[in-house]
Amino acid sequence: MPSFTITVNGEKHQLDVEPDTPVLWVLRDHLKLVGTKFGCGIAQCGACTIHANGNAIRSCSLPVSAVGDLELTTIEGLSETGDHPVQKAWLEHDVPQCGYCQAGQMMTAAAFLERNPDPTSEEIAIAMNGNLCRCGTYTRINKAIQTAAKNS
């Protein structure tokens, strides 16, 4: 089996996996970073969102062979102690219901705020549109991102 070296949350990991293995399953099965969630496997729900060089991407659709030098960041590496402005805002607004989609929501939000630090609620909704939440926490997410923007 081929060997790959990828950087996740600032640490290099050497992996012996098949080249088409999605980063999602490398994270979950091999690196035991289970904060990144499996929702659909076809980049439609956003539960598996991580950062690649700071851009929000769907890890279910990124094969490990395509990672190369990309610096990957997962929810576990978004901040050292859970104090990223997005995480703090999520707690302040008590956003989660079941909580399953929220890591993906937060990763999309964090990358978006880097590009657009002062968004309108409409811009937030558009940026977040690829992340599904069956519990219906969209209104809270929108407000939390506005709070995170203020505190960033």
Added chain:
Amino acid sequence: MTRVKTEINRRSFLKVSAAGGAGMMIGFSWLAACSPGKVAEQLTIPEEWFDINAFIKIGENGVVTIFSPNPEIGQNVKTSMPLIVAEELDVDWENVIVEQAGLDTGKYTRQRAGGSQSIRQSWQILRMAGATARRMLMEAAAKRWQVAVSDLITDKGQIKNKLNDEVISYGEVALEAASVAVPEEVELKDPKDFKLIGGRIKNVDGQKIVTGRPLFGLDYEREGMQIAMVVHPPAFGMKLASFETDAIKTMPGINDVFTIDATPKEKHWSMVNAFPELVVITGQSTWQVMKAKKALQVKWQNETPLESSQDHEELLIDALENKKGNVRRQDGDPDQVAMTADRVIEKTYSAPFLAHNTLEPMNFFAHVTEEKAELVGPIQTPDALQEAAAALLELPIEKVTVDMTRMGGGFGRRLYGNFGLEAALISKKINAPVKMIYTREDDMTQGTYRPAYRVTYRASLDQDKKLVGFQVKGAGIPSSPVFPNRFPAGTVADYKAETVNLKTNVSTGAWRAPRSNFIAGAEQSFLDEVAEAAGKDPIEFRLELFERAISNPVGENNRYDPERYGGVLKLIKEKAGWGKEKPGVHRGVSAYFCHNSYVAQVVDVAKEEDELTIKKVWCAVDCGIVVNKEGAINQIEGGIIDGIGHAMYSRMTFDKGVPLQSNFDKYKLIRHTEAPLEIAVFFVENGIDPTGLGEPSLPPVSAAVANAMYQATGKRWYHQPFTIANQEEIVLG
């Protein structure tokens, strides 16, 4: 203060030992405890724990662990149930650790997440658990100080002697309290003295969720664990014929390919699965098993007729137009009234099958040996799974354990634990621990859907435009959505409710607010039309009907309280400023009673060119005492968004038994840009014992939206999903 007899289950007080070590009660430390406060890591974990009862253990340093008995599906009971215990125990919430309890219905009675019943059915039990523990601690302190219990008061985990202001913490008397006799009676707090209940308390798992800690079934991991996936028939009505294993078994990381049959020996309510016989692939990692699954060659055979959505629609239409209904309630003779009425309004509404689509797909961990079965995972009915697994595995029930993980959504899907049984059978077969995982496609196409519904309403108005007759005939595949004794039963002298149930081989189950999720919208849309025909304001029209039910109810079996029903309408009328013109805003109203709670909603829609936008949803709720305002409002907001989404966009359809939607590229769920940006929630304050909140805000909202869209467009919306069934592009934003 209320003095009550302690009815709390006696087994709840069985002492494991007076002074045991941490984790003594359950061995489920994987789901490590969570502290409500942000100071989780700063809490000093006690060296010794003293079990006071099944809900409470107290450490020598005063830290309190409260066990949350029920499964957590996102309804936030893991916060609100312990909160009730903490209230009566009178402890500082920041000093509380919450742990998920293990399954033990002997100790905890009802350990289920369903029917919005967790709080309602456990309210007294949880209060008594806290109050009896508090009393036992006070008795221990009284004995130590040689004073009367009446000389003592408690506050935030401390007991104070009123005579000399001496103070002792719960932790210091916990050892003695653990051996105090359980009091025969306890005093419960007067609700006006509540310190925690009614506040805004954050989710106890919040910190873990936002940092991506392992919490969910899919995150569960065990040494030596294999991964398994199942393959079910592609169509309802088909079953397995044969499959090729050779090409699969040699694929990297694949351990085995075989079949299982989870057909229960005796019919069990929780087993609604259409596909008990499955092909299983086991292997070392998820991706390897997924790849093998795609490569697997299976032949299927027809077993029962293959149904298409067109067949379903024809069946439903035929049922309403031609089939004799089962009359579930009749007052007077509404058919006769209709013949002589000044005006008869008749409208038909429908809604499709829906998938649950919890964001976490079905999965379960199992380790089954000859002697015992250990099951861990997301399940709304752990007791039912335990029972079904024991029967299927032919093990004594005490040899089957079921531990509950946090669930990535429930919505009714995880009431039916076929996936837990499948995991158990797989583990038994491979003689190893296994985590069984559904792909999204497996999850969406295996059934347990919300039934498909169609209902016709008929209202008769006399020459004074007074509502004098009301009829509802509802058909469903497989069951009708009609509640014969709910509103407007009891308000009209001539009333009839009929049902027709139709057979199908598509498997169905409870889906958030079963039946209500459709019938509320249909009924409240129809009443909007009837109010218009009667020339009345839609709120005034409903209030007049409630007035009839108060002053002169028809029949005795009317399952709603017209005062409380009207109360939420009056509240929303006031809060939303109903009746005042708002330029550019078109409004619709709706109200419904289900799961013992009353909800009224006003939806504000704006129309710009051809684009409709939901600007704001106003929602009034009477659920009695609100336990945790933060969680309660979150539930209500979620139900509203979920309800709007499914009414507007979602459906499951079939072609010759094959589900045509298998992932989120074809099955549309509401997304961020379509959700209302503002939802305002108002509670009726009445001090009545709390009732359900996980479901009641969902059912009425489809009508509030449809009625507002009618005001904006002049068009009525009869068939769900509104965007597809009406062949119209509605843009919501």
